[in-house]
Amino acid sequence: MLTRRPPGVSSRLRAQDLADEALAGLLQRPGRSVLTMLGTVLGIGGFVAIVGLSQTANGQIGSAFSRLEATEVTVTDTAASHSKVPVLDFPPDADALTKAINGVVAAGVWWTVTAKHGPVSARPPGVPPDGLRLTVTAATPDALAASGATLRAGVLFNQFHQDHSQNVAVVAASAAAQLGLNSLADQPAIFIGGRPFTVIGILSGDQRLPQLSLGVIVPEKTALRIWGPPDHDSPAQMMIHTRLGAAPVVADQVPVALRPTDPLAFTASAPANGSELGQEVASSLNTLLLALAGIALIVGMIGIANTTLVAVLERRSEIGLRRAIGARPVHIAAQFLTESTALGLFGGLIGASLGVVTVLAVTVLHHWTAVLAPGLVLAAPAAGAVIGLLAGLYPALRASAVEPAEALR
Numbered sequence: 001m002l003t004r005r006p007p008g009v010s011s012r013l014r015a016q017d018l019a020d021e022a023l024a025g026l027l028q029r030p031g032r033s034v035l036t037m038l039g040t041v042l043g044i045g046g047f048v049a050i051v052g053l054s055q056t057a058n059g060q061i062g063s064a065f066s067r068l069e070a071t072e073v074t075v076t077d078t079a080a081s082h083s084k085v086p087v088l089d090f091p092p093d094a095d096a097l098t099k100a101i102n103g104v105v106a107a108g109v110w111w112t113v114t115a116k117h118g119p120v121s122a123r124p125p126g127v128p129p130d131g132l133r134l135t136v137t138a139a140t141p142d143a144l145a146a147s148g149a150t151l152r153a154g155v156l157f158n159q160f161h162q163d164h165s166q167n168v169a170v171v172a173a174s175a176a177a178q179l180g181l182n183s184l185a186d187q188p189a190i191f192i193g194g195r196p197f198t199v200i201g202i203l204s205g206d207q208r209l210p211q212l213s214l215g216v217i218v219p220e221k222t223a224l225r226i227w228g229p230p231d232h233d234s235p236a237q238m239m240i241h242t243r244l245g246a247a248p249v250v251a252d253q254v255p256v257a258l259r260p261t262d263p264l265a266f267t268a269s270a271p272a273n274g275s276e277l278g279q280e281v282a283s284s285l286n287t288l289l290l291a292l293a294g295i296a297l298i299v300g301m302i303g304i305a306n307t308t309l310v311a312v313l314e315r316r317s318e319i320g321l322r323r324a325i326g327a328r329p330v331h332i333a334a335q336f337l338t339e340s341t342a343l344g345l346f347g348g349l350i351g352a353s354l355g356v357v358t359v360l361a362v363t364v365l366h367h368w369t370a371v372l373a374p375g376l377v378l379a380a381p382a383a384g385a386v387i388g389l390l391a392g393l394y395p396a397l398r399a400s401a402v403e404p405a406e407a408l409r
Contacts, residue, residue: 019338029311033343036307040347041354043300044384048355050292052372056363071105072208072270073251075238075258077230079265086229088236089265090258095142097257098238103246108143109238111230112136112211113223118193120216122179125194134175135215136192138223138230144170146241147209154184154201157219165221169197172213176202192216195226209239297387300347304391308340312399319402329400336399340392341385348384352377 027033075098077089090109091097098107112135119131144156149170157168169190171181181188181199189196197218206212230236242250247270255263312319319332356377363370 023342032307032311036304037343037347037350039300039303040344040384040387041300041351043297043387044348044351044380045354045358046292046296046351047294047383048352048372048376048380049358051376052355052359052370053362055371055373056359056368071242071244071247073240073242073247073254073268074270075240075254075266075268077235077237077265078267079262084232086231088224088229090236090238094238094258095140098240098254099142101250101253101257103243103250105241105243106142106146107238107240108140108146109220109236110137110139110143110209110211111236112234113138113218113227114231114234117227120175120179121191122181122188124191124196131191132175132178134178135211136223137211137215137217138220138227139212139217140220143209143220143239144212144217146239147206147212148241149206149209149212150204152202152204154199156201162219162221165219165225167195167197167222168200168219170201170203170217171199172203172215172217173205174213175215190216192218208241297383301387301391304340304343304388305395308336308392308395309398311339312336312395312402315399316402319399323402332402333396333400336396337389337392340395341388344388344391345381345385347388348381351384352380355380 077087079087079089095108098104117136120134120136121131123131141156141158141162149156152173154170156170157166160166161168169192171179171190176182176199179190181190181202184199184202188199190199191197197216203212203217238254240247240250240254251268251270254268255266259265322332323329356372359370359372362368
């Protein structure tokens with residue numbers, strides 16, 4: 001409480017009295033105080049939630065890159081790429097030879113059939129409309145398994161279809177939509193360059209080979225029988241799915257396993273390191289989200305400043321009375337600064353709590369692992385207090401400059 005001192009002795013305002021006066025000022029208009037605090041709640045809560053979700057999402061990105069990097073090997077037919085005639089250097093039992101290597105889960109050969117296969121149509125030759133220029137991929141059954149292909153309908157072709165070079169096909173979901181294939185109940189057929197193929201499956205997605213999500217996939221031996229070996233500009237490749245951490249070792253061993261007399265005919269490599277790309281994605285994502293969080297904090301600061309300034313204008317008579325009984329300008333400024341700081345502190349506490357709850361709810365919903373720095377949560381209330389302090393500077397200066405006589409008049 002402010003007490004009047006004898007002449008010549010300056011008045012003092014104790015910390016306890018300052019806190020009591022600030023609390024009383026906030027409780028005079030509790031509804032306005034809550035609404036003012038809501039800006040800081042949204043700002044701090046948004047900041048904590050955005051940063052927490054950004055860190056969590058970055059963790060998921062890094063995890064996905066690391067998982068693919070550690071479990072995937074690609075083998076390219078290097079000799080065929082330098083040959084002027086179509087050739088397939090992978091041995092007929094390439095899949096079995098590769099699967100015999102310790103650490104290999106699945107492995108299969110695939111290549112893109114060149115445009116010589118002709119258009120792809122759901123109608124027999126000569127029946128309009130003309131066919132589509134879809135990508136046709138030749139693959140072994142193990143290549144589909146190694147790629148992680150998943151089905152929307154039907155089945156994948158198996159070793160029986162491969163060994164007997166049957167005219168069967170698996171169609172990507174986008175290609176099926178273009179061809180008008182909505183169901184496999186009637187065993188529909190498509191025509192590739194006029195040759196009929198029975199559609200036995202429709203893919204819903206592919207984890208490792210986007211190539212398979214673009215068109216039609218047929219058994220490797222069927223492609224060899226009809227169109228011959230792959231061209232030098234589209235050499236055959238092998239997709240190898242390994243156990244976690246086995247990719248580098250498998251990449252060293254597979255060329256020798258495929259061709260002991262000439263291992264240089266093949267080039268085996270793990271995928272390009274995704275960590276750098278993951279860091280770039282994380283950096284860009286952080287920059288964008290932090291900018292949005294900063295805007296939210298500025299909005300909260302403006303809300304506190306505006307409400308505090310209005311409070312100064314409404315309480316001019318109270319300020320004049322305090323000045324008349326001995327309050328110094330610094331006491332008036334301290335009171336309004338304390339009020340705005342308290343609003344920011346309480347808003348920071350509530351906002352940090354809501355931000356943490358939001359992060360946990362999103363991670364539970366998506367089955368992620370929450371990543372949230374403890375220092376961020378602990379610093380959020382302090383950041384709210386600083387925001388309140390900065391927002392109250394100008395209103396406090398305005399309040400301290402009020403003349404007692406003018407305010408009482």
